[in-house]
Amino acid sequence: MRSALTLRNIVTAALVIGLVLLPLYVALTGDRFVLILFTRIVILAMAAVSLNLILGYAGMMSFGHAAFLGLGGYTTAILSFEGVHSGFLQWPAAIAVSALFALAVGALSLRTRGVYFIMITLAFAQMAYYMASGMARYGGDDGLSLESRSTFAGLLNLSNKTTFYYVCLALLLGTILLVWRLTNSRFGMVLQGVRSNESRMSAIGYPTFRYKLTAFVIAGTLCGLAGALIANHTDFVSPSMMFWTRSGDLIVMVVLGGMGTLFGPVFGALALLFLEQFLPTLINMAVRPFNPAGAAKAGEYWQLVLGPLLLFIVLFARGGIDGLLKKLGGKHSSHE
Amino acid sequence: MSKRKTDPILQVENLQKRFGGIIATDDLSLNVAAGELHAIIGPNGAGKTTLIAQLSGQFKPDSGRIYFAGDDITALAPYKRSSLGLARSFQITSLFLDLSVLDNVALAVQAHAGHSFHFWKNARKEDALRIPARAALERAGLIGRADWPAAALSHGEHRQLELAMALAGEPRMLLLDEPMAGLGPEESARMVAMLRALKAELTILLVEHDMEAVFALADRITVLVYGRVIASGTPNEIRANAQVREAYLGEAEVAHV
Numbered sequence: 405m406r407s408a409l410t411l412r413n414i415v416t417a418a419l420v421i422g423l424v425l426l427p428l429y430v431a432l433t434g435d436r437f438v439l440i441l442f443t444r445i446v447i448l449a450m451a452a453v454s455l456n457l458i459l460g461y462a463g464m465m466s467f468g469h470a471a472f473l474g475l476g477g478y479t480t481a482i483l484s485f486e487g488v489h490s491g492f493l494q495w496p497a498a499i500a501v502s503a504l505f506a507l508a509v510g511a512l513s514l515r516t517r518g519v520y521f522i523m524i525t526l527a528f529a530q531m532a533y534y535m536a537s538g539m540a541r542y543g544g545d546d547g548l549s550l551e552s553r554s555t556f557a558g559l560l561n562l563s564n565k566t567t568f569y570y571v572c573l574a575l576l577l578g579t580i581l582l583v584w585r586l587t588n589s590r591f592g593m594v595l596q597g598v599r600s601n602e603s604r605m606s607a608i609g610y611p612t613f614r615y616k617l618t619a620f621v622i623a624g625t626l627c628g629l630a631g632a633l634i635a636n637h638t639d640f641v642s643p644s645m646m647f648w649t650r651s652g653d654l655i656v657m658v659v660l661g662g663m664g665t666l667f668g669p670v671f672g673a674l675a676l677l678f679l680e681q682f683l684p685t686l687i688n689m690a691v692r693p694f695n696p697a698g699a700a701k702a703g704e705y706w707q708l709v710l711g712p713l714l715l716f717i718v719l720f721a722r723g724g725i726d727g728l729l730k731k732l733g734g735k736h737s738s739h740e
Numbered sequence: 741m742s743k744r745k746t747d748p749i750l751q752v753e754n755l756q757k758r759f760g761g762i763i764a765t766d767d768l769s770l771n772v773a774a775g776e777l778h779a780i781i782g783p784n785g786a787g788k789t790t791l792i793a794q795l796s797g798q799f800k801p802d803s804g805r806i807y808f809a810g811d812d813i814t815a816l817a818p819y820k821r822s823s824l825g826l827a828r829s830f831q832i833t834s835l836f837l838d839l840s841v842l843d844n845v846a847l848a849v850q851a852h853a854g855h856s857f858h859f860w861k862n863a864r865k866e867d868a869l870r871i872p873a874r875a876a877l878e879r880a881g882l883i884g885r886a887d888w889p890a891a892a893l894s895h896g897e898h899r900q901l902e903l904a905m906a907l908a909g910e911p912r913m914l915l916l917d918e919p920m921a922g923l924g925p926e927e928s929a930r931m932v933a934m935l936r937a938l939k940a941e942l943t944i945l946l947v948e949h950d951m952e953a954v955f956a957l958a959d960r961i962t963v964l965v966y967g968r969v970i971a972s973g974t975p976n977e978i979r980a981n982a983q984v985r986e987a988y989l990g991e992a993e994v995a996h997v
Contacts, residue, residue, distance in 0.1 A: 590850055590858040590866075597847045600836035607834075608905070609819025609851040618857070 411733030412726065416667045419674075423573055427566045436565070443569045445677045447633045450576045452657040452669035453583055454626035459655065460664035461587050462619050463599030467522045468509070468529025469654050472502045472624045474646030476631020478536060481548045481641040491554030491562070495632050502628020503621055505532070510620035514613060517602075529651055536643040547642025554636055562636055572633050576670070579626050584666055586622070595619055599664075660717060662726030671725040679710055749774040749913055749943050750795070750826075755804035757790060757967075764790040765801065766967035772913075772960075777939040779946045779954045782964035783987075788947045791964070792917045795945070796828040797821045809912065823852060827911035829902045829919060837891040841882060844890050844901060845873040848908035873908060880904035881934055896927030903934070913943040920950045932956060955979070963987075 423446065430439045451473055458464040476498035483494045505528075513524040542548045553562040562568045586592050594615045597605045605612050635641050644650070653676065661672025684703035692699040721728045750772040757765035764787045772778045780788050793799040795806060797818035806814045808826050822828070836844050846869045850856060853868065863869060877883045880903045885893060890901060899919055906914055919935070920928050932953050938944065939957065948954050954961065955975045962972040963984050971981045978984055 585860050585862075588862045588864060589860055590856040590863040590869075593843070593847060593850060593863045594856045596839060596843075597836055600838050601834060604834045604836065605847075607818060607830075608848055609822055610856070615856065 410730070412729040415729055419667070419670065420577070427569060430566075439565055439569055441677070441681060443565070443572055443637055444634075445673055446569070446572045446576050447630050447637060448654070448657065448677065449670040449673035450572070450579050450633070451627045451630040452654050452661070452673050453576070453579050454623045454630065455654050456658045456663065456665075456669045457583050457586065457595075457626075458616075458619050458623045459658050460662075460668070461592065461599065462595035462616060463602075464514075464616065464620065465518075465522050465655075466525045466620070466623075466651075467648070467655070468525035468527075468532075468651050469623070469627055470648075470650035471509075471529035471532040471646050472506065472627035473631040473634055473650065474532055474536060474641070474643070475502050475505055476628035476633075477635035477641040477645060478542070478548075478631075479628075480554065480632045480635040481550050482542055484550045484552065484554075485542060485548060489552055489555045491556045491560075494554050495629065498628050498632040499625050502631070503625045505628075506621040506624025507617070510617045510624075514616050514620060526648055526651070529646060530648060533643050533646040533648075536646060543642070545643060547640055547644075550635060550639045550641075553639065554632070568636065572637075575629065575633065580666060580670070582626075587666075591615065591618070596664075656714060660714065660724050662724030665724075665726040668724055668726035675725060679706075679713070683709055747774045748772060749809055750945065751805075751807040752795070753805045753807075755791075755794060755806070756802045757787075757794060757799060758802055763967050765794065765804075768804070768964075768967065768969055770962060770969065770972070772943060772945055774912075774943055776959040777935070777944045777946060777957050779948060779958035779961045780964060781948070781951070781954055781961060785966075786964040787967035788964060789917060790967075792828065792915050792945075792947055796826070796915055819851070822909055822911070825910075825912035826915065827906040827909055827913070828915040828917070829899075829906040830917060833895075833898045833902055835890045835898060835901060835905075837889070839890060840886070841888050841890050841893065841901060842870070842873055842877065842886040845876050845904050845908050846870060848905040849873050849876070852909040872910070876904045876907040879907055879934075879938070881930065894927075896923050896930070899923065899927075899931065900934070907938075911942065913945065914938070916944060916946045916948075918948055919946070920948055920953055928953065 423442070426442055427439065430436065451469065455466065455469045458466055479498040479501045480494045483497060488494065509525065509528045513521055513528070516524060537545050553568070556562070560567060560571065562571065587595070594605070594610055597610070598612050598616060602612055634645065657672035657676050658669050659672070660675055661670065662668025683706035687706055687709060688699045688703040691702040695702070717724065723730065748771040750770070752768060752770040755765050755768040768791065780791065782788055790799065794801050797813070797816055801814065804814070805812060808821065808824060811824065813821055813824065813826070836847065839847070846863070849869050849872045850863070874883065874886065877886055880900045882897060882900045882904055885897060893901060903919065920931055923931060928950060935944065935946070935957055946954070946957065958975055960973065961975055961978045963970050963978060965987050970987055971978060971984050973981070
């Protein structure tokens with residue numbers, strides 16, 4: 405039952421190897437843009453993997469996950485603004501702030517279920533968004549630039565794009581490893597039981613609230629760390645990174661890639677950011693032969709194509725990209 | 741564990757439960773001896789499921805006491821009762837349908853194995869969970885389906901899985917709420933055989949509509965009507981009881997069994 409050479413495993417391995425070797429390709433071609441794009445993909449994949457822990461494995465439909473990206477990012481940027489540049493201080497602070505916020509939001513929102521849970525997590529994220537907009541000292545609506553990237557006492561130079569990429573990739577792979585261990589542990593079995601049938605879990609003696617809260621805090625913390633990375637990547641933070649559509653993007657990555665699968669969110673982040681990047685060009689190219697003047701304008705409507713595409717995947721490829729790979733790979737049963 | 745038939749393992753004293761104007765449990769007293777299979781029968785609305793719900797802790801009685809193995813459990817939360825060894829299977833099957841059959845039972849084992857804040861070790865490879873889970877599946881006759889997704893089982897197998905989950909905590913007593921409901925004749929016969937094997941090992945309180953099964957299995961039977969005990973005794977005594985015949989059992993059915 406555990407044959408290793410399935411299509412899904414091959415594609416996943418190829419993805420990891422490709423990510424590891426990417427800087428080599430960049431060195432050979434001199435294509436800096438690809439490295440910047442992939443750094444962003446890797447960071448957002450990490451955020452999506454963290455969301456997947458609660459959304460995919462525990463069935464908690466959190467609609468405010470981008471708030472943690474913002475909290476981690478703002479913590480980093482504000483410390484930098486106040487003259488603290490050491491990553492040894494910034495990053496643990498980003499983690500601590502996200503963990504505390506997750507603890508507070510989780511403690512209140514996890515007492516509700518379904519639509520109420522979605523609305524409360526959304527409300528908290530919007531609250532964080534408006535708070536960031538209101539911080540005049542830190543740029544308000546206009547956001548805040550980082551004076552310099554986080555420093556690590558000369559051990560790592562994050563201004564080097566290749567070094568920074570590898571730091572992000574290492575943290576993504578570390579996050580995946582952590583989620584893998586977590587979801588297969590006793591704790592993870594409880595989360596999956598909660599997703600499947602929470603009232604039965606209570607009936608057989610699990611105090612489900614504390615397990616859900618723990619998962620929520622772990623997910624928020626990991627996403628906060630991804631936020632510290634994003635701030636370093638763009639050298640800039642702004643309230644818009646916490647806007648509710650950003651939380652929506654993270655959900656789309658998880659659903660598109662495959663909920664409750666280890667590498668699904670990575671596929672999802674890759675696919676969504678690729679579409680975001682290249683759909684406008686593709687549409688532009690497709691329209692040009694018919695209407696050369698309007699082609700550039702048509703590219704702006706790429707979301708009109710993205711929407712139905714997502715709808716199609718949700719309707720016909722349940723299990724997302726990961727599920728599709730499994731299906732194409734052949735007769736594997738749904739459990740393993 | 742030695743089984744002395746005389747020790748009551750479960751004692752219910754003057755239990756009372758109202759829902760608005762309706763008396764669901766009316767001054768009900770009941771003793772279940774250790775090692776016996778005690779059946780509760782009664783027409784629809786007699787308060788059988790309400791009784792089970794109070795015994796398992798899902799409902800709190802308005803007054804009266806419940807003792808299990810000498811402990812007063814009247815106010816105890818459901819999961820604490822199950823950790824004392826009083827397990828319940830549900831009338832409406834409520835499983836983890838997207839998990840495997842073995843995972844379902846392993847989750848029930850894990851519920852009795854202390855807290856679950858273990859974050860690193862692979863729970864699917866832990867003997868402490870998997871061996872008892874397999875043993876419970878074996879006893880419930882479902883070991884052949886261990887790796888199936890629970891959703892793929894038949895209705896009868898779902899009931900067996902319910903039973904396996906109740907057995908997973910190594911209970912001293914089982915509360916079974918209509919385990920035969922909705923089963924075909926073959927599946928019912930299999931369930932009866934299974935319960936007969938189980939009753940040698942633990943105490944069972946069985947609520948069941950299937951009279952044939954009840955009279956085949958029970959050591960003692962208690963008859964409820966409108967939340968009251970109208971008779972309690974061996975199957976032969978119940979069969980001969982005029983009040984029971986009148987209130988509940990059709991003459992034909994009694995003759996039949």
